[in-house]
Amino acid sequence: MPELTRTPTESPPSPSLRDRATASLRAAAPALLAYAGARAVGLIVLGISASVAGKSPHTLLSARWDSLWYARVATGGYGYEVHLPNGDVHSNLAFFPLMPALERAISALSPLSVPDAGLLVSWTASLFAAWGIYATGALLHGRRAGVILAVLWGAYPTAFVQSMAYTETLFTALAAWAVYAVLTRRWVWTGGLAVLAGLTRPSAAAVVAAVWIPAAVVLFQAWRAGARPGRLLREHGRMLLGVLLAPLGWLAYVLYVAVRNGSLFAYFEVQGQWGNGFDGGVALAGFVWHHLTTNLLAGLGLCAALALLGWLLWLCVRQRMPLPLLVYTAAMVFVSLVGAGYFGSRPRLIMPAFPLLLPPAVALLKLRPARTAVVLGAAVLASAAYGAFTLLGSGPP
Incomplete structure (x- = not known):
């Protein structure tokens, strides 16, 4: 039987998902090692x-503050x-x-306790988050x-939470890869990751915005170019699914x-009982004003922090950050x-x-x-010092 050979017109086979993931992980290895070193x-x-x-x-990492609430859901369910x-x-x-679902599953399938399962989820997710950020x-x-961006995220002032049984690393991992998928036009992956982010934290609204607004821009441009509904569905079906x-x-x-x-707005009522709720920034303004009038130094520190946030957002705009990243970043700051x-x-x-750290990362490239x-x-x-001080103190910063 004659040997089969590839003709010059044949294109090479596309690499499998596993091969692409392996190559991506190999490229990200320096960033992951540097991030792990920071933590x-x-x-x-x-x-x-x-x-x-x-x-x-x-105990400080696995059984404090919100960690206890997640562990209780994992062991006893809701109620x-x-x-x-x-x-x-x-x-x-x-x-x-x-x-809590992941904590419960890992605890059931391994010798780990629920709190230790929470640490495993958080630490593993932190590496996936650093990978997506890289x-x-x-x-x-x-x-x-x-690499610099991943390390800066690992040196964030409250990065100690990345080592706790909290949801910040899990959410960031899902959000970072979801936004990356938007940037690379993998819309179905984006939708799936956004679903998981939405099961992790209410701030997943920022991820949804990072999907919807860029998609709306694409559809608007296609509509202005004269595309009809049938053509839009054919050309952008995967985007619409995402x-x-x-x-x-x-x-x-x-x-x-x-x-x-038994109430349509029950979740928001639950949040209201915790003192959480949307007020358009009224409470934030009152909080800053209270400190300005009772503790001037603390009040000025709050003003400086808010000014820094605004400046970083402005730099993101000025450096022409891609729309999905910009929308995600602004929405995360807003809902927070x-x-x-x-x-x-x-x-x-x-x-x-994390895109707030892109301007500093770009600046560090020049050094x-x-x-x-x-x-x-130094960061x-x-x-590390701030994290130890906070965890050994009476409460969050």
Whole structure:
């Protein structure tokens, strides 16, 4: 039988998904190692500080604040409530289901306890988040920028949360890859990842916006060019499928709470009992004004932080950040600031807005590698010290 040979006109076979993932992981290896090193410094500083203070770093990371609520959902399901003296009710229905579902599954299939399963989810997701952040930076500005961006995210002031049994790393991993998929026009992947993000945190609305607004721009441009509905469906069917999928995770959980409590707006009522709710920034303004009039230094610090956020967003616009990234970033900052909840949580709520770190990463590209390493090293040490100080204190910053 004659040997089959490829003719010159045949195109080479497309690499499989596994091959593409392997190549991407190999390219991201320096960023993942650098990010893991940054978080390892944070854990070492926390371990030493906790030992001096006579506290358990394991407990601080796995069984504190929201970690306890997620673990309770994982072990007992929904329905647990805390009744406060003022009549408010804190229900665990405020916490989205993906994290506790993963904790419960891992605990059932392994010797790990639920809190340790939470740490495993968070630490594993942090690497996937760093990978997605690197991929975005490398796509826009090259591999070195991707590495710097991943390290900067690992040295974020409240990066200690990335090592806790919280949802920040899981959400950031899903959001980063969802936005990357939009940038590379993998719309069905985008929709699927957005569904999972919507089962993780309510701030998945920012991911949905990063899908819907760029898709709307594409459709508007096609419509102006004279495309009819049939042609739009043929040419942009996968994009439309991604658009339809994107909000389903968030909607599914909100509807679950509505059916469970017998009220269409039950989820928002639960959030209201926690003191959370949309007020357009009124509570934020009052919080800043209170500090300006009672503690001028703290008030000025808050103003400086908000000004820094605004400046970074302006730099993102000025540097012509792609629309999906810009929409995601602005939406994350917006939803993190316009609520009426506990203000100590705002820095960690903004942490998934990793594109805010792109302008600093691009600026660091202009330095010599040795100077860049010094700057990143200083940021990692500062973040580690701040994390230990916060975790050993009385509450979030």
